[in-house]
Amino acid sequence: MSTQYQALSPFHLAFPVHDLGAARQFYGEVLGCAEGRSSDHWIDFDFFGHQIVAHLSEQAEAAKPISNAVDGHDVPVPHFGVVLSMDEWQAMADRLTAMNFEFVIKPYIRFKGEPGEQGTLFFRDPSGNAIEMKGFADRSSLFAR
Template identity: 35%
Template sequence: MRDTHDACHVAIPARDLDEAVEFYVFGLGVKMARRYADRVTFDFFGDQLVCHLSDEVPEEAVMYPRHFGVSFARPEDFDRLARLVETRKLRVLTGPSVRFEGTAEQHRTLALADPSNNVIEFKNYDDPRLQY
């Protein structure tokens, strides 16, 4: 049903749009698509991420119940992202580590927090059929 030209849309709060741009563009290397006084839209690994200016940001970066991210199909893409995070000294919450080791759902994971305490998780499953 989803075409390669379609994009998943995720909207999150941001306390400061300049901080959001610094983190997502100059930290993670995603492309800024549009910027307005109250929001900024990014091409987040092929999907649409919108940071809306808000006073209601999480007090702390907590993985559950809410986070978002990317499940990389190719291990080299996960490795590249992990190197970028290390080089740019981004705020890491967990990982890189292996979850569910020895099971069919074994995967590598890395969780970050943006400046507004939104949690972003990156994964790569050993079995690529499990990325969905």
């Protein structure tokens, strides 16, 4: 399948959380994701045009966090996230920094001056799910080698 798309299709991701109220506050108020449908057991969020669903699970806190060494950082695995424009990424990084947000990996620029230059930052939601936000000045370099 070609990696060149005129319009990307939204992805869908379902993930466990231990507290729907904390998820609603975090994804809605902290990240600014609009809420969609919900029940007593799950909540849909508009995650930058993608559908993510927080599912209530008693086992949400049972998984032990693991990481992989990348560029001198311990990158949490697994993780999910979104690719933003560099301006959007910088605005998010500034907003979270101003909130004295707890980052797993603080905002920084990877591959500076090289193909694939990108801003990146990592954090965890209240249930421990790891999230990465990337920013590209040139989205066509997303898969650059």
